Amino acid sequence: MSALFIGLMSGTSIDAIDAALVDFSNQPTLVATHSHPIAAKLRQQLLMLSQGCHNELTMMLMLDHQMGNLFAEASIELLKKARVDATEVAAIGSHGQTIRHYPDSHCSLQIGDANLIAEQTGITTIADFRRRDLAAGGEGAPLVPAFHNAVFRDNQQDRVIVNIGGIANITHLPASSAGVVSGFDTGPGNMLMDGWAMRHLKLPFDENGAWAGQGEVDQVLLNQMLQDAFFMQLPPKSTGREHFNIEWLDRQLEAHPASPSAESVQATLCQLTATSIAQAITEYCQNAEATFVCGGGAHNQTLMTMLQAALPSHIAETTEQLGISPDWVEAIAFAWLAKQTLEGRPGNLPAVTGASRPVVLGAAYPGNTAK
Numbered sequence: 001m002s003a004l005f006i007g008l009m010s011g012t013s014i015d016a017i018d019a020a021l022v023d024f025s026n027q028p029t030l031v032a033t034h035s036h037p038i039a040a041k042l043r044q045q046l047l048m049l050s051q052g053c054h055n056e057l058t059m060m061l062m063l064d065h066q067m068g069n070l071f072a073e074a075s076i077e078l079l080k081k082a083r084v085d086a087t088e089v090a091a092i093g094s095h096g097q098t099i100r101h102y103p104d105s106h107c108s109l110q111i112g113d114a115n116l117i118a119e120q121t122g123i124t125t126i127a128d129f130r131r132r133d134l135a136a137g138g139e140g141a142p143l144v145p146a147f148h149n150a151v152f153r154d155n156q157q158d159r160v161i162v163n164i165g166g167i168a169n170i171t172h173l174p175a176s177s178a179g180v181v182s183g184f185d186t187g188p189g190n191m192l193m194d195g196w197a198m199r200h201l202k203l204p205f206d207e208n209g210a211w212a213g214q215g216e217v218d219q220v221l222l223n224q225m226l227q228d229a230f231f232m233q234l235p236p237k238s239t240g241r242e243h244f245n246i247e248w249l250d251r252q253l254e255a256h257p258a259s260p261s262a263e264s265v266q267a268t269l270c271q272l273t274a275t276s277i278a279q280a281i282t283e284y285c286q287n288a289e290a291t292f293v294c295g296g297g298a299h300n301q302t303l304m305t306m307l308q309a310a311l312p313s314h315i316a317e318t319t320e321q322l323g324i325s326p327d328w329v330e331a332i333a334f335a336w337l338a339k340q341t342l343e344g345r346p347g348n349l350p351a352v353t354g355a356s357r358p359v360v361l362g363a364a365y366p367g368n369t370a371k
């Protein structure tokens with residue numbers, strides 16, 4: 001079997017498809033990367049479908065087809081950049097685009113028709129990773145901690161890996177080989193900040209956290225938001241746009257006695273992400289010495305400063321320090337998960353998701369190229 005795999009990731013921020021070509025001959029090595037844009041109209045349709053809209057079933061079928069085509073395009077463009085033929089790639093791991101995630105009901109849905117990806121690329125495609133974990137009694141998320149454990153664990157340093165996408169999650173990697181890897185979603189990552197920036201700046205995100213840096217944190221509003229039941233919930237736990245969305249923020253602001261400025265709200269949302277991550281680490285990763293951040297939030301300098309201030313005894317860096325760019329950790333993780341599936345190896349960690357046992361994740365859609 002070839003050691004080359006492709007990982008495809010589109011997160012809850014719905015900003016682009018991250019495509020990574022990875023060589024697993026030894027340690028995971030990035031061969032090439034490609035960020036494939038998602039058109040503004042398509043992004044808006046995906047957000048509408050995620051939040052509930054008219055004629056949902058028809059829209060879901062149409063968007064499943066469109067996203068399948070787009071994931072295939074991203075893969076083909078990646079191969080062109082790498083000057084690698086499809087016949088050299090063992091498989092594609094496609095996370096898909098999450099539309100709904102209801103772990104309490106054991107339901108999660110990702111779209112992006114894998115039949116189209118396999119047919120258009122000719123490469124065997126592994127998709128639908130979450131639902132087997134759900135079937136085994138788990139939350140179906142987060143799934144990347146198993147990959148974190150495989151590549152970032154160190155027997156000399158107790159580490160936490162923090163992924164800050166639309167939602168934030170942590171993975172605790174104990175230095176002791178006897179220590180159990182744990183992890184869970186901590187709450188909003190960039191999602192609320194992105195929504196607020198779109199409403200007030202007409203921009204998809206607050207670049208480098210510059211706007212948040214102009215505001216003052218409203219401590220009363222922050223304390224009020226931290227009373228949300230999700231933050232009190234014991235792990236394993238996961239969440240998504242179904243819970244933390246712009247309507248949730250509007251309700252928080254309606255219940256707030258003051259009228260903070262727009263930039264103050266942005267600063268407070270930034271602090272909410274930093275504080276909820278830091279509180280989770282302090283409570284559940286008590287021996288941790290270092291925190292390494294990946295995902296889009298790693299580029300938000302205001303957020304990184306707040307996180308370091310909230311964890312004064314930690315080294316707070318990005319995964320660049322561990323040899324993998326923070327922009328590509330999740331895409332590489334789904335390439336790795338595809339490899340696990342093809343080899344018949346489990347891809348979940350029951351201590352993280354709450355599943356009853358380790359299970360092989362995903363379904364395989366055969367390609368049509370000779371390997």
